[in-house]
Amino acid sequence: MPGKHDERQKLGSPRAARRRTTIDDVAKLAGVSRQTVSRAINDKGEIDPATKERVLEATRTLGYRPSRFAQGMRRQDSVTLGLVISDLSNPYFAEVAVAVLEVAEERGWHVIVCDSRNDEGKEQEALDVLSRQADAIIGHCSSPDDMLARHAPGMPLVLLERGVDQTRFGSVGIDTEAGMQQAFAHLTGAGHRRIGMLDGAPDDRPSARREHFLAQVRLYDLPVGPDWVVSCDRHSVSAGERGMDALLDAHPDVTAVVGFNDLIAVGAIRTARRRGLRVPDDVAVLGFDGLALGELVEPPLTTLSIDKRELGRLAVEQVAAQLSADEKPAAEGDARVRPELVLRASA
CATH class of the missing domain: 1.10.260.40 (lambda repressor-like DNA-binding domains)
Structure with a gap:
């Protein structure tokens, strides 16, 4: 899952710097x-x-970089969009890719998909290729702005899941603060006060989700500290299983757990049940993604659902606006997708 970019990072004046040469x-x-x-x-x-x-x-x-888009309009050719996905084996990224493909195809655009496999070197190789073959790029990219500019010079570029204050390029962020507000309103409303989290980022580079989780802990004055957050080494079910074991060993009195993403949350459910705990009676589990597979696990996963279709639409609109001065994106400035709480049986 995404979320690895700290929302506090400031990179100057993004709106001015995003202007295409x-x-x-x-x-x-x-x-x-x-x-x-x-x-x-x-x-x-x-x-x-x-x-x-x-x-x-x-x-x-x-x-x-001469606009292939303008040249294509003269030749009546289609626009080619490059899409960089960080891990297609993760269902979340696969669903995001499908959303971008559908929205782009509605415009008659072609899409080239590259999987960087969470490797910055492969990510930069993908940008090198797409800068020669595509008219614009949308991507989950972890490289800093100066590196992106070096590997995709002059390209219209929109980054997924970075805030407007985190990059000088176009971006579509996730409103993780609003998501955690909903999660805590639900969990505390159900009587939970000992709430833990399984994060998907290392302790030295905490995710925005962890920071908003801890902000809510302080807001509700819960008897919970930073040590109630366990870092998972991967965004996977198995990592969630290991993380839940560590959390229960350290805090056996935990009554609710927020997962960085749905895969980690599913792992938490598996560990809880293996250890003889009932979900949600003994420990409630809440995810963050809104994957289709959340309905297939037992018990079905309560989650903060991200509208992948909206994420794709906002990104494609920003690309179209960069390619053509005649088109403006529907959402200018800080384009973000607000997660929505989907209540199922796990919390």
């Missing part, structure tokens, strides 16, 4: 007309070699 910028820097820039980058005749080199140097300096 245009042919007019290149023309101004090179001191030539738009037509001369077009002839230079398309290797047309009737242009002085020194002028051509000055234009090309300006494109390199500014990171300008």
Whole structure:
């Protein structure tokens, strides 16, 4: 699952920095007309070699990349969208990929999907490939902004699950604060005060979900400290099983657990039942994702559901707005998806 980017990170003025470099910028820097820039980058005749080199140097300096979208419109070709997913074996990311594919295909766009397998090196290799083959990129990317700019120079780029204050590129975030508010309103309303969490990030790089969890602990004045949060080494069922064992060993009086994602929460249920605990009578378990598989486990998983379709729609709209000055995204500024609590039998 996502959420590995700290929402507190500030990276300057994102709205200003997200502006795509245009042919007019290149023309101004090179001191030539738009037509001369077009002839230079398309290797047309009737242009002085020194002028051509000055234009090309300006494109390199500014990171300008000619829009394949505009060229495609002239040729009546389709837009090609690159999609970088961090782990297609995780059902959450698979559902996000399907959502982006569906929304893009409604526009007649083609989509190339790359799986980085949670590896920054593979992620950057994917960006290198897509910067040559696609018109724009949407992605779950963990690389910092300067690295993204280096591997996708001049590309329209929208990052999934980063807040607007975390990147200078386009972004669609998850409102984890609103999600944790709903989780605690439900759990404390049911009488729970000893609430633990299984996080999906290491202790030295805590997730935004952990920070909002601890903020709610303080708000409700619960007898819970940071040691009631256990880090899971993977976003998987088995990691959730191990994390739940550690949490129960340290705090056997825990009565409710919030999982970083649904897979970890399912693992928590499995461990609780293996240890003879009834879910939710002895310990309630709540996930964070809204995966379809949550309805298939026993007991069915209560979860904070993320609308993957909305996530895909907002991302594609931002791409379309970057590709065409005539189109504006429906949600400008801080585009975020608000999780919604889905009550089932586990909590």
